[in-house]
Each structure stands twice: as C-alpha cells, then as structure tokens.
Amino acid sequence: MQYAAPRGTHDIMPDETPLWHWLEEKFRRVTRLYGYQEIRTPVFEHTEVFARTSGESSDIVRKEMYTFEDRSGQSLSLRPEGTAGVVRAYLQNGLNATMPLAKLCYIAPNFRYERPAAARYRQHHQVGIEAIGSQDPALDAEIIGFGRHYLDDVGLTGTALSINSVGCPNCRPAYREALQAFLQPLLPRLSEDSQRRFETNPMRILDSKDEGDRDLTADAPVMLEYLCEECQDHFARLQNHLLDLDIEFEVDRRLVRGLDYYTKTAFEFKHAGLGAQDTVLAGGRYDGFVEQLGGPPTPGIGFGSGMERVLEAMAADGIRPVASGPRPDVFVATMGEAAHKFGVSVLGQLRRDGIASEMSYGSRSLKSQMKQADRSGAQLALLLGDDELSKGAATVRWLQTSEQQFVELDELPRRVKELLDATREAPPVSPAPQE
RNA sequence: GCGGGCGUAGCUCAGUCGGUUAGAGCGCCAGGUUGUGGCCCUGGAGGUCGUGGGUUCGAUCCCCAUCGUUCGCCCCA
Secondary structure, eight states: OOOOOOTTOOOOOTTTHHHHHHHHHHHHHHHHHHTOEEOOOOSEEEHHHHHHHHOTTSHIIIIIOOEEEOTTOOEEEEOSSSHHHHHHHHHHTTHHHHOSSEEEEEEEEEEOOSOOBTTBOSEEEEEEEEEESOOOHHHHHHHHHHHHHHHHHHTOTTOEEEEEEOOOTTTHHHHHHHHHHHHGGGGGGSOHHHHHHHHHOGGGGGGOOOHHHHHHTTTOOOGGGGOOHHHHHHHHHHHHHHHHTTOOOEEOTTOOOSSTTOEEEEEEEEOGGGTTOOEEEEEEEOTTHHHHTTSOSOOEEEEEEEHHHHHHHHHHTTOOOOOOOOOOSEEEEEOSHHHHHHHHHHHHHHHHTTOOEEEOOSOOOHHHHHHHHHHHTOSEEEEESHHHHHHTEEEEEETTTTEEEEEEGGGHHHHHHHHHHHHHHSOOSSOOOOO
C-alpha cells in the first residue's frame, strides 16, 4: 500500500455515510425541538483562543494541539474542542449585544494529537450545543435534557447520567486548599500519575482509576461540601428540574472536568459497552469563559458528543438503523451502439423529470447490465435495443416481479412515474430500515 | 508520552515445526442463455504474506527496527 490515511484518522466510506447522515439528522431534529441554531466556525483558530480558555496546564493545550505557523509567522491551531471557537464567533459577531440568550449547535471535526485507541481518534467528529447568556439552572436542565433526548432518539437508552458541581472561582480555591492539605501526607503513597496531578489538577486525583488511589482518597473532602451558597443553590435547583423532567441521574461527587473553564454544573453520559473511552456525551457550565476571551461577564453552558463513540456504542448495542444509501428508481440497459447513444438522452430526460436514474457505461452484455440493475436497487429497468428503437418505444421491466411492457417514448416519463408511485404506495418486501 | 497483543487477496480468516507454483469463503469480472437480473454451475483477475534490515544455502514463518492497528494507562468526545 502506497499511502494510508495519517495515524488516528479514518475515511468514512460510501457504505457508512448513510449511517452518519442518519445520526446527524437525529441530532438536527432535536436541535429544532429545543431551538438551537447551527453555527459553523473555522477549523483552525489563533492558538491563543484555545490556550487562553482551556487552561495552560490542561493536557489539551500542553501536548495535544495541532499547532502550526502560517507563512506570516502567526501561530494557529486546529480546533481541539468546540466551545472556544463558538464563543469567539459569538463575541466577534456581536451576538452578546443582539441575542440575550444565544442557543447554538454544531457538527464538526475536532483534532487532538494523542495516541489513538478504541473510539479515540486524532480527527474525530462531535455534535455539540452551547447556550450563552443565562445562569438559570433551568437552562442547565435543558442542556442535559437535550443530551438525554438525543441519546434516547439514537437508541442508546442505557447510557447513565452523572452530574456534579465543580464550584466557581469563589469557592473552588478554598476547596483546592483543603484537598491539597488532605493529600499532602498521602503523597508518597499515591500513584505516580496522581503525584503529578497534585500540582496540576488535584481534583483529578479523586477521579483516578488506580485502586490504591481510590482507597487512600476514600475520605477525601469533595467539592460539594465546599460549595458557596450560590453554587449550592444552583446545584439543588438543577436537581429539582431534572426530577421534574423525569431525567434519571446520579450525583457523582468525584466527577471532574479536564478543562479549566468549567464552573458549577459538570455532567457526563457513559455507555457500558465501550471500554476505557466510555464517555459518549459530556459538558458543563463555563461562566467565566466569555470574559477570558475579552467579552463582558456572560454565563454559558454546553456539551459535546463524539460521533464515533456514539456509533460504536450503537454497534455494541446492536442498533443498525440504516441498511443502505440512496437507490435509483430506474436503471437503463441498452443493446448496441445506437441504443446506447439513445439511452444517454433517455437517461438525461428521466433525470430532468425528477426520476433518479442510472445506466451502465462501457459495452457490457445485457446480462451484466441486468445484474447491475438488480444490485443498484432500482425498481424499474428500462431496456433499449433494436426492437425498441424501431418501434419508438422502451421495454419497462418491473424488477421485483419480472413483468414488463412496451411503453411509447413520449409516454415514458408519465408511465414510469405511475409505476413508481404504485410501488411506493404498496412498498415491496425489501428490508425496510428500522426506525 | 508509557506498557502488552496483532499485521497473509477488496473483506473475514486458514497456513507454513524455516524449503520450490501461499489457500478458503464472501465480494468483483466473465461464460453457461449471440435480448433479460436474483438461484445454480464453470472459469478468471486480484497477494513485493505491512515496510526496512539481520540470521540462514534458503525467511511469509526466527531476530531487530519502523509504520499501522488494537487493549490498558495518561487524557478525553
């Protein structure tokens, strides 16, 4: 093999795109129900945009960004996550002045230079939403409810929702101190990874997968005990809204987020069939974010959901909603050069009449063309040969029943449409995609 | 970035205790029907056995490196 796609990237081939379209449509439908409008931002931004907001210490900024200089020497980076670019666009286009609450959604690729693993890629695709401009916990509930709705529609009803509050700049510093005070004496006994986290992100230690760490930190202070009044109230009201909405959740006191910008609400939907990369949709509130990008103090909240992960979770659950891509209505088969030439113009006419049509190129036997017609999934085959040409007609063959008839050429579009309509009213026994 | 598994046809995989022409099923193409698809039969194309180096009379097989992939860790969607 001469060339392969770069490590951690993958091609989405024609036999898979129908499934991607299906998933995108599931998402778009929910965006309409909840009133989120699509935004499309550049695939790269000034590196500052991400460095500023994700936190200089986060792994994403430290070692996972695709950063490069353009010809003028400015530093640009491929988007590693969705929120930063959206907020940048929000400010640049003055939505803060024109939309009291901006409800935005996107479907876009993200890029991270990390070691590929199951359901983790260097280029992956996320659907996501952001709501910028309100601190109301009802909005947190809407965002989480959106996530639940989307996953349910996709068929992943078994995903478990965890929520937590990670506090705010008022209460987190005190908690961080208390946590570090607790961890200090344990430090030598913690895993290597956690020793490193002690400085960079001590809250992550609570989330460690190391069993020894888990035991040692069983009685560690948790953020919930240190929440300021405002954060406490916010978290309580969120839970009430979720209960009112019949959304099942569990409070995970150790749930944290990797990016520095999160405040208050953090949440994750996990799927059991995925192995180590089991988070299928995750997000949280980021009330200090807009300010960090130079805007006025503006609260915001959103989530991202990895499409590759959702598709793998679907596969693990045996959800296979789409059988195949679009099929032509009509397949034109010809015999002889004159008929082939004529077939080309018939094909063009059918298409102008709105009938999806194909034909065979190169000189293939009729048998081979019929085989192609069969595999194309077309309902009708149109046969053109010397007989038809001399009579000014075409043979129209209904592929399911093998019935066929001569049709005058000027009758053709009308007759073909009639036959196709009849088929649609009484759908044949083809394996219908399950909804 | 760290540790382990795997890499044989388009796909799923067999195989060689190191030995000459590397196999199957599916798929693809053609013929069996010089104007008719699905089933069946017959035939065909398609492989530098991931790549590079080493050991050997001889390597797809053993060793090393490298690339890719996969599982776990870090981190994350």
